[in-house]
Amino acid sequence: MTFFTTLAFVTVAIFVEFSAGVVIFDDSVGLERQFDGIGGLSGGGATSKLLVNYPEKQRDEILDYLFKPNFGASLQILKVEIGGDAQSTDGTESSHMHNSWEENYERGYEWWLMLEAKKRNPNIKLYGLPWTFPGWVGAGTRSPYTNPVQTATYILKWVQGAKKYYNLTLDFIGVWNERNYDITYIKTLRKVLDDNGLSNVRMVAADGGWGIAKDMLKDSELARAIDYIGTHYPGTLTTTASMQTGKQLWSSEDFSTFNDNVGGGCWARILNQNYVNGFMTSTISWNLIASYYQALPFFRDGLMTAVEPWSGNYVVQSPIWITAHTTQFTEIGWKYLRHGAGVGKLETGGSYVGLVSPDGKDLTIVIETMSHDHSLCIRPALPPYNVNATTVDIEFKGSFASLSALNVWYSKPSFGAEADVFFEKQKTLPIVNGKASLKLNPDEIYTLTTLEVGEKGAFDTVPPPSKPFPLPYTDDFEVYREQEEPFNLVPQVGCFEVHNTSDPTHRQVMRQVVLTAPIAWCPINLDYPITIGGNSNWTDIYAEVDVRLGGVNGTKGVFLAARVDKGGCDAFSSTGIFLYVFPQTKSYILSNDLARTSVITSGELGEVEADWNKVSLMVKGTVASGMLNGNSLFNHTVPSSPTSGFVGLGTDSWGLADFDNLKITSVQDRLHELHHMKKEDTKLYFVPGGH
Structure with a gap:
């Protein structure tokens, strides 16, 4: 930054270099929470609708960008809507039980999508959540809690159907998206799953705000039933009560922002700061892929865009490569370093997180310096802050003291005439006597890692050109x-x-x-x-x-x-x-x-x-x-x-x-x-x- 002062009527420019202080990465003081993965959400609703009938070549490419490890977004969690026959944002998704007397597991496309995700990444975690329910579930009341056993059985059948017909094992289940939760129902659902040999299916609740944490502190049975507290659009912040539960905290729906470079900046900032500020160990994007018609709500609020199955055209947007900065160099089960010893805010603006592999042999650091106006999310409002250029001094302690270099991956989205830089491999960062320095400018994302993996995936041919909907x-x-x-x-x-x-x-x-x-x-x-x-x-x-x-x-x-x-x-x-x-x-x-x-x-x-x-x-x-x-x-x-x-x-x-x-x-x-x-x-x- 340049300051101007006047001495003896002479204007003098004084250049001041901002200091980010010393950033320390040290595992000798212990580790913090387990990393639970970065995910995308298909549903809420019908957000993947147009993807289904893409030409096979382009459809496979899109799915590779989303799910293939060390290629694109390399997503670690796929969350899907449990269809309930009613509008849930951009369309309706079919229920497996339109009526109480029938079941069908051929309806909809979420089964297909989960299969394609698993085909590319057998380790991806699957998470199901209802937005709506068929009318019969509520017995005429339009509430899913009128008969808790009936509703829990309806969800049970969906989980069982996934296994029986597709050999898909659900890892997580939710309650009711962004609507009132019912304590009796949550306990009933847990019991119904357990009684049917599905204790491995962990529960996320309540997919809304943090309020359920207070009820968990007062009700030990409820606390036992819930494995993860999931909130939506938390603005990177948590609550005292949620921390007191001792549960893993998730931003189980986030982003929902137009996927231009500002949207990518939003995603970069919250992927780091959901943990830095709020100790959230998983962040899931709504939505996975914007594959629904323009003029429907929240157009292009996905990690990438595919809206023309008739042409095969699709666009890989910035959030894909922002995601890769974390997902290509971590796995579920890694652990965060402690705040102050590898997790924190930079004094000059921005944030950093350090994650360590279960065996302690590998370290991945993600740094973001996204400025306020270039990282605005759709919600909530973002308080003002500044980001300044700096050279950050880094010290490595504990088992990292012997590191000699780290691999570097770099992104800088453009907000002017210059070209975008996304997910480029750079020269290694040398470390001498446990110390290194790194020049940081606003609106950058760095990954520093001991891992040798990483690829900016691409195909031999570009997607076909865009065409209007065909007539006749x-x-x-x-x-x-x-x-x-x-x-x-x-x-x-x-x-x-x-x-x-x-x-x-x-x-x-x-x-x-x-x-x-x-x-x-x-x-x-x-x-x-x-x-x-x-x-x-x-x-x-x-x-x-x-x-x-x-x-x-x-x-x-x-x-x-x-x-x-x-x-x-x-x-x-x-x-x-x-x-x-x-x-x-x-x-x-x-x-x-x-x-x-x-x-x-x-x-x-x-x-x-x-x-x-x-x-x-x-x-x-x-x-x-x-x-x-x-x-x-x-x-x-x-x-x-x-x-x-x-x-x-x-x-x-x-x-x-x-x-x-x-x-x-x-x-x-x-x-x-x-x-x-x-x-x-x-x-x-x-x-x-x-x-």
């Missing part, structure tokens, strides 16, 4: 396995799965299968099942789909929509152009919103087929036109807002409904198609115009 788009649902979700449609309320039918003209269909309202995670109940897909920037669009209402447990109506503008917990307030058809009452409603509070027009359907009916909707400018089975229903002016959005399909209430032969195309292509039809046939179709 069709899906007859014939290529999927039973109860699989269609690839590019993302359920926001309800669950939409492929099912076989006995109808030779509609062999496989997409079916909305949730019969009753689930136990919600969102603060408001979402009671209009909807799945969306395509491009949030679509304005003028044509869509058609065959629909059939269910018999027993059927819904009353279905809809086809364009310009759907919202998802997540805001799905209920979605606006767009929604065409609801009610075959049983032979009526339709055209609405400007999902909830039908802004009806544009309504009318009679006319001739309705007893089984399947084709619904069509075209929106061009401020005119919408609808059809049923080729017969015009309306040609009506619609609001100009929203101007763009997804195509959506859904039902007007909980219950079964089938969809088939989805087609989406541009208005221009649809009009071109109509133009080539026989003149006598075109009178059956609509041409956008007035009322």
Whole structure:
């Protein structure tokens, strides 16, 4: 830093070098807590949805960047959502038990993801946590704690199913994400797991705040049931009560920040300072990979981004290499050095942690000097602080006194015109008589290690270029396995799965299968099942789909929509152009919103087929036109807002409904198609115009 002073009317610049003091790494004074690993979270919800149908080559590359040891992020924990049929942030994830009378372990993609993680790293730890529950679990109360044994058994079956059908052993289980915990239920879940030979499955609670620590101090049985106290977005700080429990402390969900270089800076700072400030021995990123549509909540808040399965394009962002600074040079079971003897804050800003292998032979040091404005996380607010350049003097004591050099890995994300530097191997740091020095500038990350491993993984070819969602788009649902979700449609309320039918003209269909309202995670109940897909920037669009209402447990109506503008917990307030058809009452409603509070027009359907009916909707400018089975229903002016959005399909209430032969195309292509039809046939179709 430069200070200016005036002497005898002469301005003199005085250069002052800041000192970080002496940083000591010494294992002779003993070690502190066990390191429990760095992880990523798939779920909460549907955050890995688009990854599933990536081309195999690019999908394998993405998975390698996430899980392959000594290659990319080299994650040590994979946390997944236990699907509960309800919206949990960016979509819904299917339950293994939609209803109390059935079980199915083919649904969803978390099983597949856990298998792929284990394939790459057999030592990765698996952690399951519910956000929502099927309605039957709460026996009509929308609370999972009404019948603790029933809910605990529901979770037990998921853990058992993972082992029985996939040979996956769950290491950790949670209670209910970011919602009230129930002491009786926690004790019941522990007993149910133990009684079924699953005492090895350790419990993390309560995946919210630190409050459960006070209850643990008052209740020894509760304290015995909980192995790790997990909190979310702690801002690197803990509480006195949590420390007094003597339990390992985790930031069991953190980060949730746009994954540009500032997001990478956030991740670098909290990976160190969660332990430096809060003694947290594990940090888990929400989310693992941003693989959900733009315009859904928290877009790109993942360790990397993969949102175009149709093109194969993906982007490896800074958090991947920030993670590698810790994970490629440690393992679960290592131990932190003591505060003041290898863990602490630098006087000039930044932090450092030292970790030691179980046999005491290896040492890894991670240093970060991320400045305030370049390491802001989405939450909580970050108090101001300064980081200054320094040369830090390092002393090695205890068994480290004989070290002669350490391997060095370096990152410096760019916040200007200069190029990024991520995870580069540097010259070794020489150590003479137990002493070394290291020049530190703001916004740097260093790993100093005795280990010879480490690789900045890369592939021979770059990812394919980005492309928009393909049009025309069709899906007859014939290529999927039973109860699989269609690839590019993302359920926001309800669950939409492929099912076989006995109808030779509609062999496989997409079916909305949730019969009753689930136990919600969102603060408001979402009671209009909807799945969306395509491009949030679509304005003028044509869509058609065959629909059939269910018999027993059927819904009353279905809809086809364009310009759907919202998802997540805001799905209920979605606006767009929604065409609801009610075959049983032979009526339709055209609405400007999902909830039908802004009806544009309504009318009679006319001739309705007893089984399947084709619904069509075209929106061009401020005119919408609808059809049923080729017969015009309306040609009506619609609001100009929203101007763009997804195509959506859904039902007007909980219950079964089938969809088939989805087609989406541009208005221009649809009009071109109509133009080539026989003149006598075109009178059956609509041409956008007035009322």
